[in-house]
Amino acid sequence: MPMSPRPLPTEMRFVDLPTFGAPEVMTLSRGPLPVARLGEILVRVEAAGVNRPDVAQRQGIYPPPKEASPILGLEIAGEVVALGDGVTGFNIGDKVCGLANGGGYAEYCVLPAGQALFWPKGYDAVKAAALPETFFTVWANLFQMAALTEGESVLIHGGSSGIGTTAIQLARAFGATVYATAGSKEKCDACEKLGARRAINYKTEDFAEVIKAETEGQGVDIVLDMIGAAYFDKNLSVLAKDGCLSIIAFLGGNVAEKANLTPIMVKRLTVTGSTMRPRTADEKRAIRDDLLAEAWPLLEEGKVAPVIHSVMDFEDVVEAHKLMETSSHVGKIVMKLG
Template identity: 80%
Template sequence: MSLPSTMRHVDLPTFGEPEVMTFATGPVPLPKQGEILVEVEAAGVNRPDVAQRQGNYPAPKDASPILGLEVAGRVVAVGEGVTDFAIGDEVCGLANGGGYAQYCILPAGQALSFPKGYDAVKAAAVPETFFTVWANLFQMAVLTEGESVLIHGGTSGIGTTAIQLAKAFGATVYATAGSAEKCAACESLGATRAINYKTEDFAAVIKELTGGKGVDVVLDMIGAAYFEKNLSALAKDGCLSIIAFLGGNIAEKVDLRPIMVKRLTVTGSTMRPRTADEKRAIRDELMSHVWPLLADGTVSPVIHSVLPFDQVVDAHRLMETSSHIGKIVLKVK
């Protein structure tokens, strides 16, 4: 098939509120060595997109400045050296940028075939959260069968993914959320107990639920506001994995003694700065360990809303309300 020379994409002429996003026409990118070009059918909307729009999460120098980190669609061109994919393949993947567009470049090592039975919308709801959860919860925090985990933001895209994966791999799961409805959603996904952080002290509840022991792992996206309580909620030799700072990134006057007394590990990461080889390694483990679970329905992305591409401003507004349960997806094609 012959490719068009131009495409429609979301433009970000300045940083600011959702309304700063506009639509523009630009050149269709061409895949370089090790890359594939995807005609985008659906794109996920994620917190990093919001942060980039606000000016707080700049794209790497070699990445597209266009917003969007996860896409699903069909391969329409392949770069030199690509052997895993061919023109016409249905793929989803983690982009380095450029997802809010009709065409998007994916490094081949960050792309995967659609899980069995998935369409583009469902496949687009997978990559960003599953890459992030796998890297932070299983590779870095080394959550294993028989351990326990506290997942903050249980109804976010990250949270709904983490609850399901932790449960599927044999962990006891606890979660926090901000309403009775959201707590019920966490428990329906596999959490043994969801804690309403607006009405309960999660650290005290965790101590009670675990007989004073605490949990082995905390997956946190709040940051400074929860730091001291997270240390309190951890068991000896536990691990705090920080993936975002929705509650601030500067923790002041924090008692650090629990880290020493309980031999705790504090870790964290962001996905975007990881090398191509690191992302490929995550991709390969997802393909081996998680794709079969998606295919048989053991885990599944939770999709809150599917909006037309033209409603990208509404999608970002919805993301910022935090009223959603699960993923927000843009239907591009």
């Protein structure tokens, strides 16, 4: 049975999703607390990140796994209030953040222990809640799968997004040359301030032409892409020999009609991609362990930090989703609870 030293409330507030649709379909409701099962911890949520997968789930195009909570929310920060059976390494009262399988838009959320991390030293709940989704995603796709190493070059699309701002900083911290795309001069300036050698305004410039000029025709070693079909051919064209295209989202469509596959063979390219939610618990634990060893020291030393655009109240979840859909923000949107 779960262990808890003090009584917990029987009910909590959470964001209900009675039907799919626009942000206004979300409502605040009350319901029973979740129970920490084998290998899980129960966290009193102090802050929760807002992410594009949340928007997709709200729209009905990104369903949660069968065993996961149907409540929105994939990243949280807060205090451990109960331990499920078999949990080691965590205690009641610990301050943790983590990648939830669902349920983050609530006052209490269960978190697999293998997906939980202690707050970096000096961090509060808001800063800690801005870490898990982007750091897990960037580490898995850019460092584990695409194997970015010191001295290589990378093009990061959506450089001003939560994923993009994290990827720019981590790639730069590990010795890579970084290029990024963004949709305004202000966003491009933000990308360069974070460490991009050159940020490309995709609304006024052809990123393929800029990359070829910047690299003297050699191309980049890796492209981290969240656009998909609309950029597929151009992404292949800017990759150097033995380069890798890593796709993490399909904001520009998931079907690339009449795509030219020749560069894959001629340049020996690798095309890969993933989503985080279907990964197994062991896979997510391995990412967590890498982050603790490699990225958390950078956070504690101040060499890398989350970029937070807005901090909103939990009650303003509709406005938070509207802001996310405008793509006008730079960095993360975080909600505070309590």
